[in-house]
Amino acid sequence: MSYQTGVCNFCGTGCGHLMQVENGAVRGVFPSSTHPVGRGRLCVRGWHIHELLNTEERISRPQLRTDGALIPVFWDRALDEVALRLAGFSGGEIGFWASPRSSNEDIYSMVRLARAVFRSPNISLQSDAWYRSTVEVLREGSGRPGAYGSISDIRNADFILVVGTDLTRQNPIIASDIHFAARRGADVVTLSTRKTQMSRLSGTHLQNRPGTKKMVLAALAKVLLEADRGGASSAAVSIEGSDAFLKEMEGVNLDRIEQDCGLPLPTLRETALRLKAAPKAVFVFSTGISGLNRETVALIWNLFLVAGKAGRDGCAILPATGVSNLAGANDCGAGPGVLPGSGPLPDEAAAARFKGLWGAEAEIGPGRPVEDLLADASSKIKALVVCDHDPEINLYADRLKSLEYVVYLGSYANPFTDLAQAVLPTTTFVEADGTYTNTERRIQLNRRKVDPRFESRPAWEIFSALAARRGAFWPFRSSADVQEEITRAVPAYAGATHAALEAAFGGIQWPLGAERPFGPFRFVEAGLVSGPAPAGDEFPLRLMAGKSYYYWHQNNIMKKTFIPRREYNALLLLYPQGLVDVHPDDAAALGLRDKRPVRVVSARGAMTPLVRVTDEVPPGTVYAPYFVGAMIPDFLVPHAGAVERGEDAVIPVRLEKV
Amino acid sequence: MTMHLLAKSDVPRFLSALSGRFEMYGPQVHPESGDVFFDLAADGSRIRLDAPIPVNSPKFAVFPHWERILSYAYDRENKEVKIIPEDLVRPKALVGVRACDLTGLLCFDRFFLGQEFVDEFYRAHRRKIFIVSVTCTAPFPQCFCVCTDSGPYAAEGYDVNLTDLGESYLLEPGSEAGRALAAELGLAEAGPDAARRRDEAVDRSISLFEAKAVENKAWISRAVNRLTTGFVKNETWEYIGKQCFECGACSFVCPSCSCFNIEDVNRQSGGTDRLRTWDSCSFEGYARMAGEHNPRRPVEDRRNKRFFCKLSYSQSKKYLRPGCVGCGRCVRVCPGDIGMTNVVTAIRRDITG
Amino acid sequence: MDMTRNAAAVSLPVPAEITQIREEIEDVKTFYFRFEDPELERSFPIRSGQFVMCTVFGAGEFAVSLPWSPEQDRRHLSVRSVGKVTSALHGLRVGDKIGIRGPFGNGFPFAELSGRNLIYVAGGIGLIPLRSSIVHALLHREDFGRIILLYGAKSSRELMYRPNIEEWRKRDGFETYVTIDRPEPGWDGETGFVHTLIEKANVPIENTTAFVCGPPVMFNAVIGELSRRGLKDDCIISTLERHMKCGIGKCQHCAIGRTLVCTDGPVYTYKQIKTLGETI
The missing domain is CATH 3.40.228.10 (Dimethylsulfoxide Reductase, domain 2)
Incomplete structure (x- = not known):
């Protein structure tokens, strides 16, 4: 049969699909009618995942920067160089940026590389906070x-x-x-x-x-x-x-x-x-x-x-969860304040577990999120290992450029490659076995369906090879071996081996094994709730920023498809400079017209997007969907925390007719 | 044409005769998920003529989800261009095609081959196709082919049609190639009561719709009438449009949806592939023009586009029948619960008040 | 109209060499070309109002209306740079190759226009799809009544085909009116919107067909003025532009209601356009 079961790798819903594979390439996708989550449905992204997997915009070969240019090299040469260069930094000087799209095996290997080999506790996900x-x-x-x-x-x-x-x-x-x-x-x-x-x-x-x-x-x-x-x-x-x-x-x-x-x-x-x-x-x-x-x-x-x-x-x-393995990445310890399967650090039981699994030398203390280290001018961060990360370059552009050494691992070309000293091609989720954990704690095995394209390798294999070059010989010959260690490292995953997951179509929800069920239940401190700051005369409108239609991770991934890219462009075409939603009453009062530019002024910055007059926002509110990259650095970044706080962030603004 | 009997014990021989000369496609049960897929089979052993209606329509065998239709290489230095056509002709046997899906293929034939221009890529795929259809002796919950006049028995378009008569299949050749196959296999001629027994099987199948096709709420003809005359209220389209998740699934599973997209992709290894991929008129960007406004903006307009295509008389003229073939797949895959049957119901409610 | 149409190249683009490039106005260039295949170069029959699909190798394909006439006229395309593919075309040089499929579409109904007055009303680059028809009509001048061109653009820098216009101005039996939206230094011609020329040219209504092409605002103003003067909807024709992928009535990207612009159009009467239910 040319249709092979798998799990959609876009959002964290974890819908089951069947990938049509012909002559070693993915040629189509269909929802699985029997899958416990998707039950025969996929969304616009899921229906076009084969377009992404066929893209030619892949990182094809390992590359090292020589005299300012990235030069293709053999794998061994690249791995030697990266291992050697990273060894030149102390643990606290290296940050590890993990991807919520990576498999549990890839995440776990990266955490182990960071903590047990380079002794850095500074590991985070972009959505970590x-x-x-x-x-x-x-x-x-x-x-x-x-x-x-x-x-x-x-x-x-x-x-x-x-x-x-x-x-x-x-x-x-x-x-x-x-x-x-x-x-x-x-x-x-x-x-x-x-x-x-x-x-x-x-x-x-x-x-x-x-x-x-x-x-x-x-x-x-x-x-x-x-x-x-x-x-x-x-x-x-x-x-x-x-x-x-x-x-x-x-x-x-x-x-x-x-x-x-x-x-x-x-x-x-x-x-x-x-x-x-x-x-x-x-x-x-x-x-x-x-x-x-x-x-x-x-x-x-x-x-x-x-x-x-x-x-x-x-x-x-x-x-x-908005990204396929955000939940699993978290379970597997991709955060500065946790170890795989641990509570907040320090966690005595987890510490003992990892001294046993990784050796006494492993760094098991809390670290800091990479974003904090980049934002903090006094931090010692000098090197960065980034895996399949959507570009947050906009936010930390200057600091990133000033780092001494950046390694980028990924499948698809993205702006990170412009500042990396080493670029290593990784497989996509159909080119390597891996497990992914969805929104509802469902661990699913996604099987390799096609050979790795170009010279790509699974990230766990790359991390293993780097570890070996620093004298740490991990017992992993396949991703099943990595998962086996995860089942011992993360108590809730006990028993979730590849063999067990293979036998359970649709996956298994943790907690497995001897783990206790939920409870006891308790209230969680929320702090005192206060009202919003009143809008003043100078900035009478409240601007909130958020996601837009078809906007997904700054669209680096979507841009490599045909249909989702086109659908994204449909909005971009109408509002090429970006847009703000303004209620018809406010638009009428200010004399603003649809698709015309407007100056949005706050206490800290200004931008000039186009107006979209819509009753999707209530009067007095302006909504800025940040689907155009430039809106982030030009306007949102000066508002400390505005990007981080997402839709909870409210920025008082006024609109000026242009 | 003479009808024959194909003993069930003879089905493997029948299939291996086909797999010897065709790439063979047919319904198969996925070993892990249990989904039934109409798919390429290495040999006849995986094909299950009695499997439930496949989740995918066999259209992909003649209209692939994603395919290279030509490639070219342009050497800009020497100003030389080489355009390489793709050989898409392959002998394919589509086995176990249900009447609804066969009707979809006939819509494709009339649309791709029968209009002013012939679609050469489709024609290449279609050229050496051998179709074995099967009569549905019982409906599935989603079925409403009886409302769209496209089942449960295929009236035309097959090389061979099979009807389950219990111990054997009634084999009806529908083409010279089908007749030759029956002769080559030395199949016994069916007795004089064969046609009557087939009709009884079909009648029994139709009588089961009431009890078994429980998702069937479609009264297509009223909706066709209403759509054609343009008397569907805007509120009805808005109601439908509000629920659309714009995923394109209805088009992708539809046996008669044929909208496509074309993209030129430059290969890292050099050269460019021209790809043809499935598309859906329900997408916002579908009709957009470079640098211009989108003429087809509101979601309800786009929704009614597809339903017009499936049900209106003007579109039916292209297919010589309504585009909807009553397979019910769109009902199963729609995240917004606006499959064809619900749309028809909404239009009927609009009519009745 | 014949039911089964032929085109020189239906599915595979045929290579053609760019022989000359002229900058028309900002963002619009005209590309003269010749086919690699001498047979096609000798004969590539078209009708005024048709279009071709043009491949820019390595970038993609787009639909573009034909500005050259069916008679002796150099083959060329006039293209505005608006998207990925058209801007790639603008990056090409003389000697580069492009691919052509077509010609497609119905074309202007010249068989029905014999003896009639022809009024061409164009705004900006709306002159491109009308050029072929104008050249054709002038070559068969004796077949028609008055022939009038009413052409307008935002400014003098945005007037297409200026050498052609200068040449046409000098021709007997061809009335040319050109206007720009606002006065500007060095412009001694008409100013104001193009629909105001209808009055100035004393456009006939009886036995008249008007060809109208241009941006939606201009289109509506012109139609309004012509209708007010009594020109019937089926005596006004235009060509529609839509996003297309195949050109032969299969991909459905250009569907408007019941019609496919690629095969039923791109030429429609205003009477037909009014029933389409979508914007121009």
């Missing part, structure tokens, strides 16, 4: 650093709360499940400032003012607390952590909620009571670049608890 804080909240609240419940809970849910970004764009098949639930009669509530397709498919759209998401969540919880007080006893009081939670809730003034958030209290009250009454409730929110910060996720969890949903069958909290 977001997802890491999300899973830490869930670990504190539920005992497990991952999704609580499963995607399949959506289809049977009575009540679904969707917070934030448009899921129909980021995780379309999860959104599809929500849509099917709504058509079956589920009560779907979306909390987002913008009108999105998700909000249009919802029965209730809580369209809050920008920057008030936390207040709305807190208000919903407070309504339930107050409703409970009328009963025999408040169930919430008996939950661990309730003291702090109740104190936080005291600060929430329901009387001011409409004024602050733009949502009438009766609407919120009804919504909260419907949630309370629903036997099966599922909360979904997106993580990644437009994710939610720790406090927001804590409020989501606390609302889930106070509504009495934790521990109930069919209830779930799903932090939808």
Whole structure:
């Protein structure tokens, strides 16, 4: 048969597909009708993944920079050089940037290389801060650093709360499940400032003012607390952590909620009571670049608890991961504050485990995220190992250029190659065996289907070879060997060997083996919730930045396809300088016209995108989808933390007609 | 033509006769996922004539998902260009084609071969195709071919049609090549009651639609009428458009959807491939023009484009029948739950109030 | 109209050599070419109003209307650089090769135009698809009534085919009116929008066919003025431009409602355009 089963490598939904392979090349893709997640569906990206895999824009050979130019060299020469050069730095001087698209095996090998060979604890993912804080909240609240419940809970849910970004764009098949639930009669509530397709498919759209998401969540919880007080006893009081939670809730003034958030209290009250009454409730929110910060996720969890949903069958909290293996990368230790499968460092049990697995010399202490090191002018970072990273060059351009040594490993050409001293071609996910963990902790094995194109090699093999050159001989002859070590390194993955995963079509959800189930449940500290800063006269509008349609990881990957690239360009064509969404009322008041330039001025910067007049934003709000690269350095970067805070960041601006 | 009986024990011999002279495609059950795929088979042993309707339509055998239609090399220094046509002609046997999918292929024939221009790439693929269709003796939940007049029995277009009569298949040659195959295999002639038994099998199949084809809610003819006369309310299109996830799946699984994209890709090894890949009119960028506005903006317009293509009379003239063949695949793959049957229902509701 | 059409090259592009390049206006160049194949070079029959698919080797293919006339006229394409493929074309030099498929499309209905007044109304690069027809009509001058060109552009720098226009101006029996949107130094011709020329030229309405090509705003203004004066919708013809991949009615990229611009068009009467339900 020319169709071979596999897992889509775009977002973290983890849909099953069948790749059509002919004469050693991928020629088409089809959804698997029996796969437990996708159930016969793929999104626009998934339906075109074969276009990406056929691209000629691949890094084809190992290259070393000589006299300013990258020169192709043999693999041995490249590996010798990279191992030698990296050995010239101390551990603290090297940063390791891992990719949430990499397999668990590749991630784990990179972590081991960093900590056990070059003794650097400075490992991070581009989405590290977001997802890491999300899973830490869930670990504190539920005992497990991952999704609580499963995607399949959506289809049977009575009540679904969707917070934030448009899921129909980021995780379309999860959104599809929500849509099917709504058509079956589920009560779907979306909390987002913008009108999105998700909000249009919802029965209730809580369209809050920008920057008030936390207040709305807190208000919903407070309504339930107050409703409970009328009963025999408040169930919430008996939950661990309730003291702090109740104190936080005291600060929430329901009387001011409409004024602050733009949502009438009766609407919120009804919504909260419907949630309370629903036997099966599922909360979904997106993580990644437009994710939610720790406090927001804590409020989501606390609302889930106070509504009495934790521990109930069919209830779930799903932090939808925007990239295929974001969850697995996190499980496998791609963060400065964790080891594979550990809690926050220091973690005694994990330390002992890794001294055993990696040797006494391994660096097992906490490090710093690479982004912090790049942003901090006083940090000692001098070298960087980057794997399949979408360019964040815009954010740290100057510092990156000043580094002494940058190694880039990747499949596809991207701007990182312009500043790397060494470039090493890696396989794509169809050219090597690997496991990937989706949003709902589902570990799936994706088999190699075609030979590596050009001279590419799997990243774990490259890391192994580098380790060997530094005298560390790892016992890995295949990615199955790496996965076998992962099953011992990450307790929740115990038993998830390639053989076990091969036998389980659709994969296995962790925790496996002797791991305890979820719980005990406790409230997570969310801090006091305050209202948004009032808009002033000088900057009367609130600008929020976020994802756009077809925008996915600055589109470095999408640009190598035909159809998704074209769909991205369709918007770019209409608004080539980028765009800001402005409500028709604001546009009329300021005399702004669609597709005409407007100057957006804040206290720190200015940009001149085109106007898109749309009622997708409420009056008083300006939305900047940052799908045009230049908007980030020109405007967002000067606002410290604006990019990091995603849609929670609100920048006061004024619009000037050009 | 004379009808024959193909004993079920003779099916392997029948298939190996085909695999000896054709690349053979047929329904196969994927060993891991259990999905049924219509796919290339090394030999007849993997082909399951009794498998459920495949998730993919056999159209890919004549209209591949992704294919090189020509290549060229331009030596700019010497101003020499070499254009290399692709030889796409291969003898292929499509075995176990269901009536709906065969109808889709006939739509393709009429569209690609029968309009003002012949699509030469399609013609090359189609040239040496041998089709073995099968009568569906029972429908599947998603089926509504009885509403689109495209099943469960194939009326035309096959070289050989098989109808399961229990212990054997009734083999009806539909072409000279089919007749020659039957003769070569020395198959017994079917008795005088064969046609009656076939008709009974078909009638029984049709009678099962009520109970088994439970996803079938389509009353196509009313929708055809409504679409053709343009009396579908805007609100109906908006309702449909709002639910579209713009994934293109409906087009990709459709046996009669033939929209394609063409891209020139420069190979690292030198030279350029001209690729033809599946496309869908439901995408926003589909009709855009370089440097200009997009004439087909609102999502509901694009949605109705595809449904016009499947159901309107003007498009039916190109296919000599409605474009929808009632296979129900779009119902199964749509993330927005707006497969053809739901669309038809929405249009009917619009009619009835 | 014949039901089965032939084209010199349907599926495979045929190589042609660029023999001369002329900069017309900003972002628009004219590329003269000759076919490698002497047989094609001798005979490549076209009708005014048709188009070809042009391959820029290594970049891709695009549809472009034919500006040369079916009679003795050098083969050339006038192309604005707007996307990846057209800008690659602009990077080519004399001696470089391009590929041609076609010709495709219906062309202008000259068989029905005999004896009629022909009014050409063009805005900016809208003159490109009309050029072939103008040259053709002038070669058969005796077959028609009045022939009038009303041409406008934003500025004098944006007027296409200026050498042709100068030549046409001198011809008897061809009335040429050229306008630019606003006065500018050194311009002593008409100013104002092109639809205002309709009055100035005293355009006839009886027994008249108007060819209208240009940007949507100009198109609508001209149509409005002609209709106001009583010209019937089926006496106004235009050519539509759409994104195309195949040129032969298969890829469906250029579908508008029930029509395919590549095979049913690109030439339509305004009466037909009005029923298409999409923007021009």
